[in-house]
Amino acid sequence: MTGLGRAGTSGVTARPKVITVTVSPHAPAPVTGTAAGPASGSAAVRALPASGTLTVTVSGRRKLTDRVTEFRLTSADGSPLPEWTPGSHIDLRIPVDSPPASPDTPDAGQTGQTGQTGRTRRTLVRQYSLCSDPADPSSYVVAVDRSADSRGGSAALHRYATPGTVLEISEPRNHFPLTRALNYVFIAGGVGVTPMVPLAAQAARSGRPWRMICLARTSGDMPYLQELQERHGGAVAFHASVEGRIDLAAALADLPRGTAVYVCGPGTLADDVAATVEGQPAVDVFTEQFTAPVSTGVNTSFDVSLASTGETFTVPEDASVLSVLEAHGKLLASSCREGMCGTCEVSVVAGEIDHRDSVLTPEERAENESMMICVSRCRSGRLVLDL
Numbered sequence: 001m002t003g004l005g006r007a008g009t010s011g012v013t014a015r016p017k018v019i020t021v022t023v024s025p026h027a028p029a030p031v032t033g034t035a036a037g038p039a040s041g042s043a044a045v046r047a048l049p050a051s052g053t054l055t056v057t058v059s060g061r062r063k064l065t066d067r068v069t070e071f072r073l074t075s076a077d078g079s080p081l082p083e084w085t086p087g088s089h090i091d092l093r094i095p096v097d098s099p100p101a102s103p104d105t106p107d108a109g110q111t112g113q114t115g116q117t118g119r120t121r122r123t124l125v126r127q128y129s130l131c132s133d134p135a136d137p138s139s140y141v142v143a144v145d146r147s148a149d150s151r152g153g154s155a156a157l158h159r160y161a162t163p164g165t166v167l168e169i170s171e172p173r174n175h176f177p178l179t180r181a182l183n184y185v186f187i188a189g190g191v192g193v194t195p196m197v198p199l200a201a202q203a204a205r206s207g208r209p210w211r212m213i214c215l216a217r218t219s220g221d222m223p224y225l226q227e228l229q230e231r232h233g234g235a236v237a238f239h240a241s242v243e244g245r246i247d248l249a250a251a252l253a254d255l256p257r258g259t260a261v262y263v264c265g266p267g268t269l270a271d272d273v274a275a276t277v278e279g280q281p282a283v284d285v286f287t288e289q290f291t292a293p294v295s296t297g298v299n300t301s302f303d304v305s306l307a308s309t310g311e312t313f314t315v316p317e318d319a320s321v322l323s324v325l326e327a328h329g330k331l332l333a334s335s336c337r338e339g340m341c342g343t344c345e346v347s348v349v350a351g352e353i354d355h356r357d358s359v360l361t362p363e364e365r366a367e368n369e370s371m372m373i374c375v376s377r378c379r380s381g382r383l384v385l386d387l
């Protein structure tokens with residue numbers, strides 16, 4: 001069976017998986033704790049790590065294409081950075097000056113006055129794949145397409161981050177690891193190549209057959225193309241979209257059983273790839289997205305209860321479970337707050353979940369066992385959370 005997969009679940013299995021990472025947590029490691037609400041002394045619902053945030057300095061900046069710039073990040077105190085594995089990403093907190101914004105604005109990670117201008121400084125949290133060498137703990141490298149993030153975070157990073165700039169990042173998390181497969185195909189659209197760089201290197205080290213297809217408007221628009229071809233030779237092919245749409249059916253014909261196809265790119269690329277290989281036996285497609293899901297559901301009010309204390313709170317139409325619990329002094333792990341990273345995943349004891357995230361697979365959603373409390377809601381009037 002073929003399907004979109006959520007990398008990191010199991011190997012190449014018959015179980016279709018949806019990946020969306022945002023990174024999709026699978027038992028995610030909390031990255032950032034948010035302690036909102038009254039300082040009432042209410043007990044924390046979930047213990048947060050003492051520190052999941054790293055302070056780094058931009059130690060290098062390199063233009064890869066007209067739109068994509070590479071940023072090298074080194075720990076502020078010079079100590080080695082935490083280990084990571086290919087496919088990992090980091091949350092990067094990007095300060096931006098902006099007109100006063102509501103704390104409920106999706107991009108408003110933090111707000112606060114900055115001087116006499118009446119403007120506020122917000123912190124946007126964005127996820128970027130690491131594309132350096134995991135064996136080198138001295139720095140992390142991310143490549144950022146300034147126009148890929150319509151909500152402004154990437155453009156802000158291009159403006160703000162120059163050598164010497166101090167930034168806060170999360171520790172790396174990996175929801176897009178290299179699964180065990182007999183054969184690998186990596187399909188990278190534009191800046192979607194970033195996780196593929198270390199993934200392909202790992203595949204090469206595995207000794208398993210692999211190849212990569214890079215897609216961009218022109219070769220000059222494809223980050224790391226020359227470096228990949230110099231390193232891996234004929235394993236890396238390139239298709240320029242100015243010459244027409246790639247013939248995916250030809251490019252992905254007759255894949256060997258046990259092939260894992262990794263896709264990262266814009267628009268419907270992952271869906272197109274999945275549709276193309278549909279019907280090929282024992283082929284799985286894994287993809288990763290760092291865009292917030294678009295909710296089409298109608299918000300209604302519902303109650304949420306905590307299994308440990310029996311407390312019940314009402315979640316109004318215009319608030320999330322996460323924000324309501326925080327407003328009542330509950331300390332919970334969260335990061336993107338947009339249903340993309342999985343940090344806020346909570347087990348559900350009772351009630352029917354209205355999933356709004358881009359993390360869980362269709363199968364995981366159907367299990368009705370956990371939810372992303374930053375965005376997901378309730379279809380049954382009341383949820384009981386394992387908190």
Ligand code: FES
Pocket residue numbers: 333334335336337338339340341342343344345357359372373374375
């Ligand atoms: S905080 Fe990222 S999915 Fe909820």
